Amino acid sequence: SAREVLADFGGYSDDAIDEMSQTFPPLLDLDVMRHLRPKMRFLKYTLGGVAIATAVVDDEDCTNQNKSRRLLSPLGKSVPPPFFGARLEKTVAPRHAFLQHAKLPHGPKLLEDDGKLCQEFLVSSRRTKQFSALCNGWRRTYGICLDPKDEGSNSAAISEIITPEQVEAFDTLFSRGLMSAARNDIETLDSIQKYASKANVTSSELVKLLACAGANPLEKDVRGVSLVHWASGAGNLDGLVELINFLPGGIEEALSLKADRDGASPLHWASAGAKSKEFGCGGHIDVVRFFLDKCPPENVRNLVNMLTKDGNSVLMWAAWSGSLDVCKLLVRNRADTAVANRNGCTVAHWAASGGNLEVCRYLYDVMNVDFTAPNCAGNTPLSHAVAYGRANVVEWLRNDVCTDDEDGRAEDLASEFVKWTEGDSDRMKVYDLFNNEDWGL
Secondary structure (H helix, E strand, C coil): CHHHHHHHCCCCCHHHHHHHHHHCHHHHHCCHHHHHHHHHHHHHHCCCCECCCCCCCCCCCCCHHHHCCCCECCCHHHCCHHHHHCCHHHHHHHHHHHHHHCCCCCHHHHCHHHHHHHHHHHHHCCCHHHHHHHHHHHHHHHCCCCCCCCCCCCHHHHHCCCCHHHHHHHHHHHHCHHHHHHCCHHHHCHHHHHHHHHHCCCHHHHHHHHHHCCCCCCCECCCCCEHHHHHHHHCCHHHHHHHHHHCCCHHHHHHHCCCCCCCCCHHHHHHHCEECCEECCCCCHHHHHHHHHHCCHHHHHHHHCCECCCCCEHHHHHHHCCCHHHHHHHHHCCCCCCCCCCCCCCHHHHHHHHCCHHHHHHHHHHCCCCCCCCCCCCCCHHHHHHHCCCHHHHHHHHHCCCCCCCCCHHHHHHHHHHHHCCCCHHHHHHHHHHCCCCCCC
16 A cells, blocks of 8 residues: 555655645555655655665564665655655656756755755646746756766756756657667657757766666667667767666676677677667777777677677677778687688678678788688678679679689579669679679680
8 A cells, every 4th residue: 555655665654644645635545556666766766865774673574675675764754745646757757857967956955954945846847837947046046066976067058048948858858768868869860859959968968867767777679689789889888888887787797788689799789880770880999999998808809709699790790780990809809700600601791791892801801701601501702792782892702802603693693683673773783793794804
């Protein structure tokens, strides 16, 4: 019941609960799961109302879980009772995050003086104009409230007059959640870039604000891909660092994460690059270097050579995405250039499929990677280049590497693809390479 939650998780006495109920009559009728427990967590860990340490030891039968249960501090208990009936996700959480972003009184400061500022906040947060007026009023009264960790904060967000439009833009971005912030949607999606400009907030700031508000840093998408994977793939290094700060296991946990479906590591994603609707769009060397620098030296080689469930290496993904600088960095850290996946494809197949000629030349000329060996199905890197319409790679393989499929498979593929994709200029270029009588002369 509501009374039990307030007593067991908040530490309120029966008399205090009765007094709160008189002040806010709906209190004891609130839904425990929808209202009381989420508000209690927010009050404890976002507003800072949790007691430093609380041990329940007066009951001989209490469990170990109860013994370590953290109740509300006297400061936490000063929150006005209407707080438990406020709309957390739609109003309280985003508006409190805005206070934090704008360096206005937030967290424990709202609970001081018997929750006077918290009461003002709850009343004004319901309406955007009223809330923006409150923010500007608090700015004049209290000035800038910096946290110890906010030395590198956005000074523009502190100095500007706060407008309703800015608050609404912030609400829009905040409501998109931690996944959107981690994959840096405000930089890659045109539809929301205008909100980022109005709100004057970065994706890394949103990651921190959302996590502080109780968003789950261990969240995964429907394919079992973590936020750390997405931040890595998006090249969102600042957001990635903020995420890691909120992981229970920190950087060690981040380095060991694997996607549920294919077992890919965050380093795989950083090497390939990813956007919300695009994958393999180019690796991010700063994120790759970050992971390598944070990994214990004795484990770097294992990290670089992690494989997916299908046996695909980080170097394969980097080569496929055309990330030459990432490929070189991985090789310098002893990436295996000869490993094959369960289909028998090597990094040569992946590089040829990706179509970046510089990557192919680097692997062939510098690392002596074999671009002639077939996979388990008999397909060579040339066949893959043909299949993906990589005319420049096909030309290089035939002219410089002097390779061709003995069974004519690549030429047959070129002919078939021209028929299947009528009007495709890239496919036509590939086809013409096999029908040029001057080839090889």
